[in-house]
Amino acid sequence: MIQSxxxxxxxxxxxxxxxxxxxxxxxxRLDLPASTVHGIVxxxxxxxxxxxxxxxxxxxxxxxVLTLGNVYLDTLELRSRVTVWAEDLARRTGLAVxxxxxxxxxxxxxxxxxxxxxxxxxxxxxxxIPAHASSLGKAIAAYDEDAAEAILGGGPLEAMTGETVTDxxxxxxxxxxxxxxxxxxxxxxxxxxxxxxxxxxxxRLGGAVxxxxxxxxxxxxxxxxxxxxxxxxxxxxxxxxxxxxxxxxKGDAPRxxxxxTRRRRLRPA
Amino acid sequence: MIQSxxxxxxxxxxxxxxxxxxxxxxxxRLDLPASTVHGIVxxxxxxxxxxxxxxxxxxxxxxxVLTLGNVYLDTLELRSRVTVWAEDLARRTGLAVxxxxxxxxxxxxxxxxxxxxxxxxxxxxxxxIPAHASSLGKAIAAYDEDAAEAILGGGPLEAMTGETVTDxxxxxxxxxxxxxxxxxxxxxxxxxxxxxxxxxxxxRLGGAVxxxxxxxxxxxxxxxxxxxxxxxxxxxxxxxxxxxxxxxxKGDAPRxxxxxTRRRRLRPA
DNA sequence: GAAGTCCATTCGACGATGTCGAATGTTGAT
DNA sequence: ATCAACATTCGACATCGTCGAATGGACTTC
Numbered sequence: 001m002i003q004s005x006x007x008x009x010x011x012x013x014x015x016x017x018x019x020x021x022x023x024x025x026x027x028x029r030l031d032l033p034a035s036t037v038h039g040i041v042x043x044x045x046x047x048x049x050x051x052x053x054x055x056x057x058x059x060x061x062x063x064x065v066l067t068l069g070n071v072y073l074d075t076l077e078l079r080s081r082v083t084v085w086a087e088d089l090a091r092r093t094g095l096a097v098x099x100x101x102x103x104x105x106x107x108x109x110x111x112x113x114x115x116x117x118x119x120x121x122x123x124x125x126x127x128x129i130p131a132h133a134s135s136l137g138k139a140i141a142a143y144d145e146d147a148a149e150a151i152l153g154g155g156p157l158e159a160m161t162g163e164t165v166t167d168x169x170x171x172x173x174x175x176x177x178x179x180x181x182x183x184x185x186x187x188x189x190x191x192x193x194x195x196x197x198x199x200x201x202x203x204r205l206g207g208a209v210x211x212x213x214x215x216x217x218x219x220x221x222x223x224x225x226x227x228x229x230x231x232x233x234x235x236x237x238x239x240x241x242x243x244x245x246x247x248x249x250k251g252d253a254p255r256x257x258x259x260x261t262r263r264r265r266l267r268p269a
Numbered sequence: 270m271i272q273s274x275x276x277x278x279x280x281x282x283x284x285x286x287x288x289x290x291x292x293x294x295x296x297x298r299l300d301l302p303a304s305t306v307h308g309i310v311x312x313x314x315x316x317x318x319x320x321x322x323x324x325x326x327x328x329x330x331x332x333x334v335l336t337l338g339n340v341y342l343d344t345l346e347l348r349s350r351v352t353v354w355a356e357d358l359a360r361r362t363g364l365a366v367x368x369x370x371x372x373x374x375x376x377x378x379x380x381x382x383x384x385x386x387x388x389x390x391x392x393x394x395x396x397x398i399p400a401h402a403s404s405l406g407k408a409i410a411a412y413d414e415d416a417a418e419a420i421l422g423g424g425p426l427e428a429m430t431g432e433t434v435t436d437x438x439x440x441x442x443x444x445x446x447x448x449x450x451x452x453x454x455x456x457x458x459x460x461x462x463x464x465x466x467x468x469x470x471x472x473r474l475g476g477a478v479x480x481x482x483x484x485x486x487x488x489x490x491x492x493x494x495x496x497x498x499x500x501x502x503x504x505x506x507x508x509x510x511x512x513x514x515x516x517x518x519k520g521d522a523p524r525x526x527x528x529x530t531r532r533r534r535l536r537p538a
Numbered sequence: 539g540a541a542g543t544c545c546a547t548t549c550g551a552c553g554a555t556g557t558c559g560a561a562t563g564t565t566g567a568t
Numbered sequence: 569a570t571c572a573a574c575a576t577t578c579g580a581c582a583t584c585g586t587c588g589a590a591t592g593g594a595c596t597t598c
Contacts, residue, residue: 003584004556005277005312013316016337019344024576038576040556043274047282048372055474056576061341063372066379068285069338072330075288103317103332112337125392126339195554202510204323273585292546298565309585326546390550402569 007032008040012061015050020058041199044228048208069126076101079110079198081241086113086212090232091135093214093227098124100136105136105150129190132171133160135198138184141212142175143200143249147208163188180234182248183228184211188218195221196227197237204243206250212238276398277309281330284319285393288443289327338395345370347470347479348379348521350510355481362483362496368470369405370479374419375408379479401440402429404465405480407453411444412469412518413477432457432475451501451517453480464490466497468504471514474517481507 007030014029015021023041027034041059046192048064060262078101090113099111112124131137132151141147150158157166167172176259178184186196200215212235216223235249276299284290292310310328314320317333342348347370353452355366359382368380381393400406401420410416414516418427426435434440447453455465467482481504485492505516 002273002277002308002312004273007313008271008274008277009312009316009318012337016340018339022573024573030518034559034575035559035577039271040274043271043278046275047278048270048280052575054476060344061337063341063370063377063379065334065337066339066341066395067372067377068330068334069336070397071285072332072335073395075329080354086354101332103336108332108336110332115295123392123394126342128336128339169453188310207323209592237335272554273556291544293544304588305547305549305586309555322548 001059004040007036008044011037011044012049012065015059016063020022020053020056020060025112026059030252073096073110074123076110078242082111082212084236085234085238086111089212089214089230090114091118092230094225095227096121096221096225097212098196098198098215099210099212100129100134100140102131102137102140102147102150102208104126104145105131105147105154106119106136107131107140107211109136119124130158130160132157133164133190135184135186136211137195138171138174138178138186138211139200139213140200140208142178142184142208144208148175152228160190161188161192163192164204165189179248182232184213187221193218197223197231199231199233200239200248201242202244202247202249203238204245206246208249209242211235271513273309275430276305277310280306280309280313280528281318281334284328289322289329290324291327294351295328309456311365315457319438322515331405332337342379342394342405344491345379347507351380351470351481352402354503354507355380358483358499359383359385359480361490361499364489364496365390365484366481367405367467368479368481369403371406371409371413371416371419371477372397374400374423376400376403376409376480378405398459399427400431401426401453402433402459404453404467405453407440407443407455407483408467408469408480409477411447411477412471415442416477420533429459432461433457448517451504452497453482456490462487464514466492466499466500469508469517470504470511471513471516471518475513475515477518478511480504528529 011026014026023038024034027037029113029125030037041050045052048062050059050073051062060180064081067208082099088097090097094116096111096115097113100107101108105184109124114121131141133146141151152171154167157168157171159166165174184198188195189243195212195216195218198211201212203209214223214227214231239247279299283295292307293303296306299306299352305472308321317331319328321328348368351368355368359366362517365384365387366382367378369376370377375397378393378396382392382428387441400410404501410420421440426440428435428537435441451468453467456468458466464485464487465482465537467480469477470479472478483492483496508516
């Protein structure tokens with residue numbers, strides 16, 4: 001691990017948390033000399049990863065991070081495959097459809113199909129939700145050992161609302177249920193008034209690469225079985241397109257993720 | 270400029286251009302030993318700025334860049350101020366509305382209000398367009414010396430279509446015109462069949478912080494004067510909300526941007 | 539089958555390079 | 569007028585990143 005690069009990325013993370021900071025504040029949060037931070041920030045500045053407000057001297061994230069994010073979405077096969085089915089699913093259910101991938105112990109929304117009712121909705125692509133408070137996160141963790149470990153093994157479960165599951169044992173049980181039904185749920189655990197159901201998405205290696213889910217208001221809850229079935233079949237279809245041979249993925253226990261069973265270049269045998 | 274950080278950002282840039290690369294390919298493009306690149310990539314990997322495909326070993330951008338991009342948008346005052354007026358402008362004109370900021374010699378779209386006709390449209394936030402082939406870029410460069418220098422001073426103007434202005438003299442004239450009218454135009458210079466008009470957005474220091482523009486098809490061109498007036502007044506309104514005292518900004522020549530006239534913390538005098 | 543190639547990855551020694559504290563010159567606050 | 573906080577510059581030190589060589593897979597070719 002390269003020290004200076006690690007520090008640079010830490011600086012970006014700090015700036016991600018608190019949007020406007022002086023050089024000294026950044027240095028303080030990382031417990032580093034201001035002069036050290038200055039050198040790194042100057043480099044980030046040159047690449048427009050950060051910008052400096054010209055009147056106050058405060059630092060903020062820069063436009064270059066946005067273009068990186070956009071390219072990331074373009075490169076995501078998961079996203080292109082999900083686009084068409086998410087639209088179909090939204091039409092069938094009348095609900096918003098979210099697709100997400102894991103980021104350590106959070107999920108990141110990579111696709112958002114708005115409710116078809118035409119209501120104005122915030123763009124949700126790129127938002128981050130603690131995995132343990134999200135149906136999407138639970139759906140993934142049910143089938144991915146690393147994800148489950150990241151959530152359960154990394155300190156206490158933080159409460160977002162009064163409904164958030166903060167007990168590791170309870171969460172573990174929910175993951176077992178999700179594995180039994182192929183569906184994970186969440187009721188007002190991240191945002192009051194909002195509930196979700198989600199199903200895991202897998203690829204050719206059987207790895208949990210993401211999840212797709214429906215978002216409903218509490219008064220629409222519980223959802224009709226037909227909606228859940230529509231979700232299940234959408235997840236199966238997308239997974240098939242990603243090369244999965246069976247869905248839901250087999251296994252009583254979550255699968256260890258990829259690496260190790262590593263193979264280069266899949267070619268016709 | 271910290272060498273290793275600079276290299277890390279270069280790696281991200283390379284990955285932004287070519288989406289899937291092996292370690293060796295990255296090393297080759299940067300003319301560095303594979304082993305050196307490996308150390309940096311491992312650090313990027315730990316922060317999920319890049320991910321490694323588990324079957325091929327190829328590297329791609331990771332989900333962390335997406336969340337950074339999302340936060341950048343949230344922090345952008347320009348964006349929140351433009352949102353309401355862009356919607357109004359789209360309704361009045363029936364056209365899509367784009368808002369962008371400069372990124373060296375490109376513009377980055379930070380807000381996109383779709384045409385109100387309900388047609389399916391790709392999400393355009395985050396896309397990058399060469400500034401010299403974009404009405405948005407011209408609108409900014411007309412009032413920002415640094416931007417103009419970045420475009421005109423940095424090598425030849427690359428052609429996107431047959432209509433792209435590649436002659437520095439012609440472009441300079443267009444910038445003069447834009448400064449005279451407050452409006453910059455572009456006719457099939459970036460994408461065939463697509464035209465644009467744009468107006469600069471300024472802040473309290475009179476700096477060109479971005480531009481707002483209309484996107485039309487070639488057969489809708491030229492636009493009715495009423496539409497251009499609507500654009501002009503939207504740009505004025507947004508600029509006022511950003512603290513601009515006059516719009517369009519004065520000055521026969523583009524203003525030198527900020528720094529130097531630096532002042533910390535604007536407080537009541 | 540076996541040799542050959544391309545790949546990511548590990549290791550250790552060298553010295554270039556990042557790091558740090560002190561010093562500078564701002565600006566706004568007292 | 570004094571003070572405090574700030575970004576920034578500088579130079580010396582030693583740490584830390586860099587590099588070439590070596591390893592061990594996996595696929596391809598003979």
